[in-house]
Amino acid sequence: MRFRNSLLLFMGLVGLSWACDDPKYAKYKDKNHVMCEKPPSCPWELRVKELADYDKRGLINILNNLRSIMATGKTPGFPPASNMQQLTWDDELAALARRALKQCDYEKINKYFFDFTVERFNVSQYTDQFSGTYSLQNEKFAKIPDFTRNIYRRAFDNTYAAKHLAKYNPSHNLQKARGFTLLLWARIKYVGCAYQNAKFNNAKEELDRRTLICLFGPAGNVKDEPVYEFGEPNCQRESTKFPGLCVTEEAEQKFTEPGCKNDPEFYKRYGAILCESKEKLYKWLGNELPYEHETCTDRWWHSRETDAKLSFFVSAILLTAIYAYFITRIQIRIFLV
Numbered sequence: 196m197r198f199r200n201s202l203l204l205f206m207g208l209v210g211l212s213w214a215c216d217d218p219k220y221a222k223y224k225d226k227n228h229v230m231c232e233k234p235p236s237c238p239w240e241l242r243v244k245e246l247a248d249y250d251k252r253g254l255i256n257i258l259n260n261l262r263s264i265m266a267t268g269k270t271p272g273f274p275p276a277s278n279m280q281q282l283t284w285d286d287e288l289a290a291l292a293r294r295a296l297k298q299c300d301y302e303k304i305n306k307y308f309f310d311f312t313v314e315r316f317n318v319s320q321y322t323d324q325f326s327g328t329y330s331l332q333n334e335k336f337a338k339i340p341d342f343t344r345n346i347y348r349r350a351f352d353n354t355y356a357a358k359h360l361a362k363y364n365p366s367h368n369l370q371k372a373r374g375f376t377l378l379l380w381a382r383i384k385y386v387g388c389a390y391q392n393a394k395f396n397n398a399k400e401e402l403d404r405r406t407l408i409c410l411f412g413p414a415g416n417v418k419d420e421p422v423y424e425f426g427e428p429n430c431q432r433e434s435t436k437f438p439g440l441c442v443t444e445e446a447e448q449k450f451t452e453p454g455c456k457n458d459p460e461f462y463k464r465y466g467a468i469l470c471e472s473k474e475k476l477y478k479w480l481g482n483e484l485p486y487e488h489e490t491c492t493d494r495w496w497h498s499r500e501t502d503a504k505l506s507f508f509v510s511a512i513l514l515t516a517i518y519a520y521f522i523t524r525i526q527i528r529i530f531l532v
Contacts (some may be wrong), residue, residue: 216294219314223518227309237299242392245293249454249461250339254388255284256469257343258378265379266328266428266439273357277426279381281440282448288387288410289315293410295320296391304408312461316413318325321346321374324406340468344480346374350397378425380415381423384446474499484492 215231224231246254259282268275291311295304301311303320311318323342363376377383388409415422430441434451454461457472462470468479499509 201310222350223310223312226312227308228307229291229298229311231281232294232298232309234294234297235299237393237499241297241299242394243293243296244390244392246289246339246390247460248390249389249458249464250350251284252461253452253465254339254343255282255386256465258282258386260341260469261346261378261480263434263437263439264477265421266482273360274425275427276379276381276423277381278424279428279440280384281434281437281442281446281450282386283384283386283446285387285410285412288318288412289389290387291318291390292389292408292410293388296312296389296406301404301406304406304424313412317355319377319380319411319414321377321409321411322406323374324404337532338464339407339507340465346378363416363418363420363422365416365418374409376422377415379422380411381421382413383411383415384443385412386410456491490525 209250215224215228217230220228220230262279262282264270265273266276266279291313295309295311297310298304300308301324307320311320311322315409323345325341360379386409390407390409393404393406428439428441432442432444433445434440434442434447453465453469455466468476
């Protein structure tokens with residue numbers, strides 16, 4: 196009897212731990228961990244993709260370029276960062292992102308219902324979606340680079356003012372700005388993403404919803420913590436690939452060159468963005484912004500400093516002339532009186 200009870204208890208514990216697809220996530224089951232939620236059947240056609248290697252390289256290079264631009268102070272209105280880390284692709288985070296998309300529940304995804312904790316750290320979620328119509332013969336709609344550029348654009352629509360970077364406050368951060376502050380969160384080192392097509396058929400065309408989920412770790416957007424430390428880059432080990440970013444030995448070893456010269460598929464999709472000059476990258480990022488993008492290089496700042504000095508000098512001369520004019524008028528009146 197005792198043996199049978201022990202066996203039943205053991206089987207119950209095993210069954211409990213395997214309630215999640217992977218037993219290592221069972222301890223997070225009560226937090227609605229995504230690996231412990233069983234994917235339902237979808238009422239529409241759903242395609243969840245593991246990103247191809249060229250998309251992983253393209254995505255990680257675009258994100259690191261964005262962080263580099265911010266860290267080196269090349270974005271007007273935002274101070275440079277002294278401690279921003281270089282991002283490394285993480286397969287575990289990518290697997291969790293794919294699992295979330297397979298849940299076929301946009302409401303839960305958009306309301307941050309799922310937990311993505313891993314043993315190494317807590318995880319933050321960023322989600323972006325494009326909806327519209329497209330022809331089966333022409334799928335040029337919301338590709339991977341479009342999602343990453345969308346994150347950067349949100350720096351310029353006043354969703355999160357630079358003055359709040361020193362002390363993060365969720366009340367100042369609208370839903371659509373979360374990705375921007377995650378992009379800038381200095382201590383984040385890992386990212387993994389998944390991409391989904393969902394198609395809804397009607398009589399004439401297919402309605403298309405494309406979703407990208409990126410998971411970042413260690414988690415960002417922590418209340419009262421700085422998004423990043425202000426100051427010129429000050430790293431124990433600075434990246435040789437992305438100026439201004441701090442890098443670990445592990446990140447350097449895992450870094451893979453984009454593939455501009457030896458990967459035709461990569462060049463086809465990302466060549467115009469990542470394989471040409473930095474100016475072309477900046478122009479692509481600034482496309483459709485409410486004002487023309489200018490790269491804030493040392494030369495740019497020097498020209499603005501010169502303009503400011505000249506304006507000050509001219510203003511000083513004008514003010515002196517006006518002052519002298521009124522003083523002279525006053526003296527003449529006193530003399531006449």
